[in-house]
Every structure is written in structure tokens, then in C-alpha cells.
């Protein structure tokens with residue numbers, strides 16, 4: 001049986017010297033793997049398709065999608081070549097893809113396909129507002145996987161928030177100053193307002209935002225640390241991205 005679906009390549013790995021194992025995200029099957037037999041050598045059969053970030057229409061052959069099907073054919077819809085030409089774009093796109101691998105188990109995450117596709121397209125267009133794109137991607141991913149930090153009222157007591165707040169990784173969101181504990185991070189009301197605004201915005205509109213450097217820095221640090229707290233492991237591509245800055 002041949003199954004056809006769109007997919008974005010998250011990562012590739014050579015196996016058994018000549019085959020290529022592809023990890024992908026598809027709008028039909030979510031996260032899935034497939035093996036391109038002889039893919040390492042058969043450049044003609046899979047022209048530029050077996051590269052990270054490639055947007056493909058894949059033809060899969062196998063009994064069950066869970067059992068790592070074979071990649072029979074791959075039509076290249078968009079190579080996203082621009083993402084491989086700039087080191088910063090490459091590092092950030094790799095970070096997006098690694099996050100998908102971390103957050104979604106095989107067979108899940110199909111609802112996130114449009115978000116990943118859109119983020120890669122916007123990043124390829126320009127790296128001008130990449131910190132906003134990164135922050136927005138992290139927030140969307142957290143939201144879609146049920147980890148969006150609580151930003152509307154105190155995450156510990158539910159009280160309406162007065163001006164000053166703290167962010168608590170253990171409570172999963174902002175807390176009032178009465179509930180704040182020693183390890184919670186102080187956050188300005190402006191940064192909180194900026195974060196709330198960002199959760200309601202589509203990625204397409206990010207280029208219109210002009211946050212102050214301080215608000216952006218605070219929001220970025222808070223959400224990145226929260227994400228690392230949620231996944232509880234090191235993220236290789238994030239380390240590489242940070243080394244570049």
C-alpha cells in the first residue's frame with residue numbers, strides 16, 4: 001500500500017551506510033519516520049529532498065505507518081534552501097525542528113504542521129525579527145501541547161494581578177507578589193502585557209511589533225527558561241544558537 005502525504009523534514013540520518021532515515025512532521029500522520037533505501041547515493045531519485053527543512057510530498061510504502069515505512073518517492077514542494085545558506089537561519093530552523101522532535105511522540109503533532117511550515121517560511125524570508133519568531137514559536141508550541149504558561153491571573157491563588165508580578169516555573173505562570181516564592185523571577189507589567197499580546201498574535205503579524213529591548217529580553221529569557229524547565233533536558237540546537245550570538 002502506498003500512502004501519500006505532505007511532510008517537512010525535521011532531521012536526517014545515514015543508516016546502514018547507504019540508506020537515509022528521515023524524521024518528518026506530516027499534516028496527516030504527525031511525527032513520523034521513513035527510510036529512503038539507497039538514499040545516500042541515489043541523488044537523482046531524491047533530488048535535494050533528503051535535506052533538513054525540505055517540504056515534500058512523500059510516497060510511503062509499508063504495512064503500518066508506525067513501523068517506519070519506506071520512502072518510495074519524494075516530490076520537492078519547497079527546498080527552503082534559504083534556511084541552509086545563513087548560519088543563523090539554519091540554527092534557528094534546526095531549533096524549531098528539534099523542539100518538534102522533543103515535544104511530539106511518533107504519530108502526534110499533526111495539528112502543528114501549519115505552524116512549523118509558516119515559521120520556516122517567515123524565517124526564510126528574513127532574519128530581521130528572529131527573536132520574536134523564536135519566542136512566538138515557543139509560545140505556540142507550549143500552547144498546542146498544553147503547557148502554555150498561565151498569564152491572566154495568579155497561577156497560585158487566582159487573584160487578579162496588580163502591577164508587579166513574578167513568574168514561577170513550578171506554578172507554570174505568573175504569580176502575585178503575595179504568592180511569589182524565593183526562586184520566582186520578577187517580571188515587569190509591561191513584559192507581561194507584551195507576552196499576553198504575543199499569545200494572541202499570528203506569526204504573520206510579528207513584523208509589526210516593536211517591543212522595548214528590555215521587555216523583549218525579559219519575555220525571551222522567561223519563556224526559554226520555562227520551556228527548558230518543561231522539557232527537562234538539554235537542547236543541542238539551542239546551545240549552538242546561543243554560541244553564535
Ligand SMILES: [Zn+2]
Nearest residue numbers: 154157176179
Ligand atoms: Zn497569588
